[in-house]
Amino acid sequence: MRKPMMAGNWKMNMTVAEALALTLQIDQLVGEATAVEQLLCPPFLCLHPLKEAAAAMPFSLGAQNCHWQDSGAFTGEISPPMLRGLVDYVIIGHSERRQLFGETDKSVNKKTHAALTHQLTPIVCVGESLDQNERGETAAVITAQVSAALDGLSAGQVQSLVIAYEPIWAIGTGRAATAQTAGEICGLVRAVLRQLHGNAVADLTRVLYGGSANPDNISAIMEQPDIDGALIGGASLQARSYADMVKITAEIYSP
Numbered sequence: 378m379r380k381p382m383m384a385g386n387w388k389m390n391m392t393v394a395e396a397l398a399l400t401l402q403i404d405q406l407v408g409e410a411t412a413v414e415q416l417l418c419p420p421f422l423c424l425h426p427l428k429e430a431a432a433a434m435p436f437s438l439g440a441q442n443c444h445w446q447d448s449g450a451f452t453g454e455i456s457p458p459m460l461r462g463l464v465d466y467v468i469i470g471h472s473e474r475r476q477l478f479g480e481t482d483k484s485v486n487k488k489t490h491a492a493l494t495h496q497l498t499p500i501v502c503v504g505e506s507l508d509q510n511e512r513g514e515t516a517a518v519i520t521a522q523v524s525a526a527l528d529g530l531s532a533g534q535v536q537s538l539v540i541a542y543e544p545i546w547a548i549g550t551g552r553a554a555t556a557q558t559a560g561e562i563c564g565l566v567r568a569v570l571r572q573l574h575g576n577a578v579a580d581l582t583r584v585l586y587g588g589s590a591n592p593d594n595i596s597a598i599m600e601q602p603d604i605d606g607a608l609i610g611g612a613s614l615q616a617r618s619y620a621d622m623v624k625i626t627a628e629i630y631s632p
């Protein structure tokens with residue numbers, strides 16, 4: 378049984394004060410503990426204050442990026458050992474990192490290895506561009522990205538991580554993939570895992586959908602058998618919409 382996850386990617390939003398306020402609001406709105414893992418990925422600066430303030434709250438914490446080296450002359454970067462003990466997860470290879478900051482399948486692979494070495498759970502992002510989608514290349518692009526990101530990892534490492542399918546054309550556009558398409562491509566991700574590492578690994582690894590997920594479409598998305606959660610940008614910045622998505626998912630997964 379894969380635990381469902383609602384992962385809020387706050388991107389470059391929220392001061393420390395705003396992050397604390399938002400977290401408190403979410404906690405109040407969600408109320409009693411649910412079976413859904415609530416993951417908050419605020420900017421680096423908010424991680425320590427949130428870790429302290431949210432110790433008694435049911436949140437997991439994640440970073441939005443990390444470097445692959447432990448330390449060194451890399452101005453402005455944050456390394457896995459700095460995050461160890463502070464966060465549970467780290468988002469790796471988000472399409473904004475790939476498109477705006479020159480990240481490649483190779484750097485994504487190095488970061489994934491580095492995160493796992495330091496007991497951080499990577500959330501590896503893959504997704505095709507609009508052009509690739511329109512040319513019918515989605516399956517080939519996703520297969521190549523997943524294979525490259527996981528290159529050299531053991532079966533045990535792969536089943537411990539999370540993969541997020543985020544079509545680039547759906548991110549921040551209000552134009553989500555249909556639940557059916559999202560489900561199919563998450564199924565394709567799982568098929569790649571099956572081919573690389575066998576049934577047990579494919580059945581244990583969590584696969585998320587991301588791209589304009591919101592309270593209106595989350596139910597249909599979460600009904601898809603191969604989707605284990607969502608990576609949520611815009612809708613995670615509003616306490617009400619994020620809390621609603623947690624509650625709707627909890628409802629779907631309640632026995």
Ligand code: PGA
Nearest residue numbers: 548549588589609610611
């Ligand atoms: P969005 O962002 O929900 O605002 O589309 C998703 C993401 O970038 O992870």
